Amino acid sequence: MSGSRIVGTGRKRCAIIGQRRVYAAMKPTGDSISRVIAGDPEATIDRSKRDFLRAAMALLAGLNLPRTSLAGGGQHGAGGSGQRVVMVVFGGVRRAETFSPQGLVNIPHLSGDLLPQSLFYRDARNEGVTAHFNAISSILTGNWQRVDDWGKLAPTTPTLFEQFRKGLGAAQSDTWVVASNKALTNLIGASSAADYGPMYGANVVFPKQLMVAAVANALRAGRSRNMADREKIEAELQSMLEAGNYEGLGWSVFDAAERLDPRVRGTIEEAITSFVRSGGPTSGDELTFLVSREVMRKFSPRLLVVIFSDVEVAHFGSYAMHVGGIRTGDRLSYQMWQEIQANSEYKGKTTMVVMPEFGRDPDGSTTNGFFNHRGDTESTRGTWMMALGAAVDKPQIIERPIRHVDLCATLGDLLGCPPMDSQGVRLKELRG
Numbered sequence: 540m541s542g543s544r545i546v547g548t549g550r551k552r553c554a555i556i557g558q559r560r561v562y563a564a565m566k567p568t569g570d571s572i573s574r575v576i577a578g579d580p581e582a583t584i585d586r587s588k589r590d591f592l593r594a595a596m597a598l599l600a601g602l603n604l605p606r607t608s609l610a611g612g613g614q615h616g617a618g619g620s621g622q623r624v625v626m627v628v629f630g631g632v633r634r635a636e637t638f639s640p641q642g643l644v645n646i647p648h649l650s651g652d653l654l655p656q657s658l659f660y661r662d663a664r665n666e667g668v669t670a671h672f673n674a675i676s677s678i679l680t681g682n683w684q685r686v687d688d689w690g691k692l693a694p695t696t697p698t699l700f701e702q703f704r705k706g707l708g709a710a711q712s713d714t715w716v717v718a719s720n721k722a723l724t725n726l727i728g729a730s731s732a733a734d735y736g737p738m739y740g741a742n743v744v745f746p747k748q749l750m751v752a753a754v755a756n757a758l759r760a761g762r763s764r765n766m767a768d769r770e771k772i773e774a775e776l777q778s779m780l781e782a783g784n785y786e787g788l789g790w791s792v793f794d795a796a797e798r799l800d801p802r803v804r805g806t807i808e809e810a811i812t813s814f815v816r817s818g819g820p821t822s823g824d825e826l827t828f829l830v831s832r833e834v835m836r837k838f839s840p841r842l843l844v845v846i847f848s849d850v851e852v853a854h855f856g857s858y859a860m861h862v863g864g865i866r867t868g869d870r871l872s873y874q875m876w877q878e879i880q881a882n883s884e885y886k887g888k889t890t891m892v893v894m895p896e897f898g899r900d901p902d903g904s905t906t907n908g909f910f911n912h913r914g915d916t917e918s919t920r921g922t923w924m925m926a927l928g929a930a931v932d933k934p935q936i937i938e939r940p941i942r943h944v945d946l947c948a949t950l951g952d953l954l955g956c957p958p959m960d961s962q963g964v965r966l967k968e969l970r971g
């Protein structure tokens with residue numbers, strides 16, 4: 540860590556520095572332990588996942604984007620600052636399980652690898668509706684949204700994607716949302732605002748739904764007969780893919796697509812079959828990460844929003860699994876940063892932001908503590924935000940509270956968007 544690191548002053552500064560010392564003391568072998576936790580991304584992805592990913596990407600390439608925006612691969616609208624933004628959003632995590640003395644053990648990469656090079660806002664507040672669709676919509680529009688909790692209604696003011704695309708002529712392939720969160724719908728990609736809307740919206744992909752539903756169906760088919768019965772599984776996959784309505788499979792994001800290309804369908808079938816046979820459980824966030832990384836490699840979007848949600852297993856009451864989700868998000872955030880450093884389209888010109896959607900309810904609350912995120916409490920509303928990369932002049936810890944709606948105007952400015960109508964304020968520490 541650099542000796543020139545600038546921190547805030549006062550008791551809180553001491554607290555966070557103290558925490559980091561605690562963490563350092565707990566980390567006997569430094570890099571080696573990081574490697575054990577992080578693994579080698581390539582090595583830890585088994586072949587079936589790679590095949591599935593490849594197939595999913597073939598589907599995206601074949602269906603999700605108009606040919607015109609795919610042509611030339613890296614071609615983008617000319618406008619803008621040349622800067623890129625990758626936003627990583629967790630589901631709900633409390634400060635208690637993350638940036639607190641007892642929580643640091645759950646976030647070794649965020650606290651040990653990334654914090655020392657970051658602009659860290661200790662207190663990033665969700666002052667809106669602490670439900671997933673509204674929280675994400677508020678972050679993406681810079682205005683507190685109060686639309687349907689389950690994504691049946693689009694945000695009412697323009698998203699950053701629309702501002703970016705309309706204001707600067709950016710192509711659709713420049714703006715992506717890749718999300719694990721099942722509370723979101725493809726309406727997260729564009730607003731209902733007049734003069735904006737889906738024609739300026741982002742590509743929205745839900746890899747987890749796509750995979751989980753397909754695999755669940757395949758497993759069901761296998762269990763009812765014989766898992767080893769290859770023909771039956773393949774027949775089931777075939778019928779799933781040929782079905783006119785893909786919504787039940789989580790394919791609704793492709794609802795504007797034409798009939799599947801037979802070659803794409805064949806690849807998908809093969810990959811899913813292979814994936815099913817591998818038999819191992821997988822994390823939705825792992826898949827979201829893999830698809831996001833592939834999107835970066837294939838399309839190099841200038842604005843990518845990745846939404847992890849393994850932590851939301853908390854709704855089912857397993858604290859251990861919730862903490863496992865935090866650890867996964869911690870590791871995948873770090874791997875995302877590593878990808879940015881390794882990818883020449885991103886390295887040196889990308890700002891990555893990591894933040895939770897909100898906290899969770901405090902222990903002992905009437906809403907079952909960490910299970911939920913409904914309380915009007917500090918534990919539910921108080922989160923943090925980390926920024927890394929091009930817009931960060933120097934690592935700092937910012938004590939001043941900020942609000943989730945502040946981010947949109949800030950990132951829009953980094954991308955070169957015209958000033959936008961936002962309830963938030965531009966965060967001056969991030970360099971434009």
Ligand SMILES: [Zn+2]
Pocket residue numbers: 630631671851854912
């Ligand atoms: Zn939730």
